[in-house]
Amino acid sequence: xxxxxxxxxxxxxxxxxxxxxxxxxxxxxxxxxxIYCPHTTAGIIINExxxxxxxxxxxxxxxxxxxxxxxxxxxxxxxPAHIKATLTGPGTFVIVEDGQLKLGTWQRIFFAEYDGPxxxxxxxxxxxx
Numbered sequence: 431x432x433x434x435x436x437x438x439x440x441x442x443x444x445x446x447x448x449x450x451x452x453x454x455x456x457x458x459x460x461x462x463x464x465i466y467c468p469h470t471t472a473g474i475i476i477n478e479x480x481x482x483x484x485x486x487x488x489x490x491x492x493x494x495x496x497x498x499x500x501x502x503x504x505x506x507x508x509x510p511a512h513i514k515a516t517l518t519g520p521g522t523f524v525i526v527e528d529g530q531l532k533l534g535t536w537q538r539i540f541f542a543e544y545d546g547p548x549x550x551x552x553x554x555x556x557x558x559x
Contacts, residue, residue, distance in 0.1 A: 432554045438546035442493060442514075444475070445541040447552060451531065453525075454554040455534075458526055461558035463533040466521035468553065471511035471545035478539025492517075511545035518542050524525035526556060 432454035436445055447465075455463050467474050478484040494512050502509035524539070525532040533539070541552055 433551040436541045436550040440544040443543045446538050447541050448538045456557045460527050461556045463526050464555045466553045470528045473515045473542040474521050475518050475540050480536045499513045508545045514544040
C-alpha cells in the first residue's frame, strides 16, 4: 500500500491526485487500484479534469445544496463536511491494464476536501490480476 499526502488550502476544494496515483501504481501490470480516503470530512471522486470550471461547479453546487449555515446538531461545526463526504464517498477504484490507469479521456482522480485547510492522506492499493 502507498500513502499520498495531500495538503489543502481551502475549506472546500478538489485536488487533482491523478499523477500521484499513477506514481503509486508504477510497476503494476494489471489489476484493480483502490483509492481510499480515511477521513470523515473528505472524499475521493473521479470527474472531468480538463476544464477547471467543472470542479468549480461541483463545489458551488455542493455548497449551495449543503449550506454551512443550518440548524445542524453536530457540535463540532463541520456537519456540512460530513454530509458532503457521505454523498461523494471515501473512495473509488480504477482498473489498471498494461501498467496504466484505465481512465476516460477527460477523467481525473480528485481528493475532495470539505473541511480544510488540512493535511490529509490517501491510501492507494493495487490488487493484481
